Amino acid sequence: MVRKISILGSTGSIGTQTLSVVDQFPDKFKITGLSARSNINLLEQQIRKYRPQAAAVLLPEKARELKKRLRDVNTAVLAGEEGLKTLAAWPDTELVIVALVGFSGLEPTLVALREGKALALANKESLVVGGELIMTEARAQNITIIPVDSEHSAIFQCLRAGNENEIEKIILTASGGPFLGWSEKELACVQPCQALKHPNWAMGAKVTIDSATLMNKGFEVLEAHWLFSLELEKIDVVVHPESIIHSMVEFVDGSIIAQMSFPSMLFPIQYALTYPERWRNSLPRLKWEQLRSINFLLPDHKTFPCLSYAYQAGKTGGTMPAVLNAANEVAVEGFLENRIPFSHIPIVLEEVMSKHSVKQNPSLQDIIEADAWGRQEGSNFLQK
Numbered sequence: 502m503v504r505k506i507s508i509l510g511s512t513g514s515i516g517t518q519t520l521s522v523v524d525q526f527p528d529k530f531k532i533t534g535l536s537a538r539s540n541i542n543l544l545e546q547q548i549r550k551y552r553p554q555a556a557a558v559l560l561p562e563k564a565r566e567l568k569k570r571l572r573d574v575n576t577a578v579l580a581g582e583e584g585l586k587t588l589a590a591w592p593d594t595e596l597v598i599v600a601l602v603g604f605s606g607l608e609p610t611l612v613a614l615r616e617g618k619a620l621a622l623a624n625k626e627s628l629v630v631g632g633e634l635i636m637t638e639a640r641a642q643n644i645t646i647i648p649v650d651s652e653h654s655a656i657f658q659c660l661r662a663g664n665e666n667e668i669e670k671i672i673l674t675a676s677g678g679p680f681l682g683w684s685e686k687e688l689a690c691v692q693p694c695q696a697l698k699h700p701n702w703a704m705g706a707k708v709t710i711d712s713a714t715l716m717n718k719g720f721e722v723l724e725a726h727w728l729f730s731l732e733l734e735k736i737d738v739v740v741h742p743e744s745i746i747h748s749m750v751e752f753v754d755g756s757i758i759a760q761m762s763f764p765s766m767l768f769p770i771q772y773a774l775t776y777p778e779r780w781r782n783s784l785p786r787l788k789w790e791q792l793r794s795i796n797f798l799l800p801d802h803k804t805f806p807c808l809s810y811a812y813q814a815g816k817t818g819g820t821m822p823a824v825l826n827a828a829n830e831v832a833v834e835g836f837l838e839n840r841i842p843f844s845h846i847p848i849v850l851e852e853v854m855s856k857h858s859v860k861q862n863p864s865l866q867d868i869i870e871a872d873a874w875g876r877q878e879g880s881n882f883l884q885k
Contacts, residue, residue, distance in 0.1 A: 590615075
């Protein structure tokens with residue numbers, strides 16, 4: 502049986518790797534929808550190869566240009582945020598892979614759930630800012646969200662070894678990024694080209710910088726809080742530089758179940774596409790004789806305070822996580838554009854969070870407004 506899938510964010514790192522998994526099983530999947538923010542050159546190539554029923558481009562002017570290019574192809578070209586939401590609800594689609602970056606993933610995720618689509622989620626920010634809305638909708642539709650992040654996929658797989666009431670805690674592993682062991686003084690001189698060189702993973706620019714600041718791990722803590730209905734106190738983070746163990750679950754009897762594999766996103770992506778089954782593939786296997794050591798360290802919260810800010814935002818709740826995410830997106834963009842030093846990213850977050858008046862039990866509109874406020878405050882602070 503062929504499974505019909507749409508990929509929101511098909512030109513990014515997760516999107517392109519998802520298509521490479523699809524290529525390994527061409528008789529198992531049919532692409533019904535693809536989307537991009539602005540990279541219409543790659544999107545056009547993907548459309549001509551996979552011939553989806555529809556494609557969406559977030560930037561309207563780019564959508565118009567793509568439509569002209571595709572006069573000879575029978576693919577509907579949609580534009581803007583409404584186009585993304587239309588694609589998320591596309592009638593023939595069975596599984597929606599949300600691989601969008603940042604806040605833009607929230608509304609399409611909610612739309613896909615409301616339409617009863619199976620959902621594979623690689624957009625952690627949507628759960629960070631709107632976790633309660635998303636999980637409420639998933640429960641109402643009786644949909645199990647399949648996580649694509651390697652850490653949450655690992656937890657998801659480990660939990661099959663026990664029952665929900667048997668969980669003592671979960672342990673998210675972090676590589677530590679490219680600056681593991683660096684001092685605050687050394688971080689002040691970091692250049693974007695250095696921060697974009699992750700030692701283990703090939704990812705998009707935004708998530709790579711978040712990994713370097715440990716903000717990505719902070720977001721993953723909040724994502725795990727919602728996905729697995731666990732208190733923040735039951736979610737630990739350990740630094741594991743080798744990125745072989747992708748995360749662990751400790752059960753009440755002291756047993757710890759770990760998920761291990763070669764560090765490649767192709768493993769969790771394939772699992773999300775084939776769940777609840779496992780399919781044989783040609784991906785690289787671990788070679789135990791080559792593993793010289795497996796190390797674990799506690800994260801350095803003082804040098805990398807973004808992780809602490811995520812816990813703080815999660816405990817505060819309400820609109821605070823949305824403001825944290827918004828300020829972080831602004832700060833990361835500012836760093837990549839050489840407008841602020843790397844060490845100022847957490848300073849921006851602390852400043853914006855300190856000014857926010859939290860609204861509890863937020864609606865979607867409240868979250869949208871908090872996001873806009875956080876971006877404006879972050880931008881104002883950068884201009885200083």
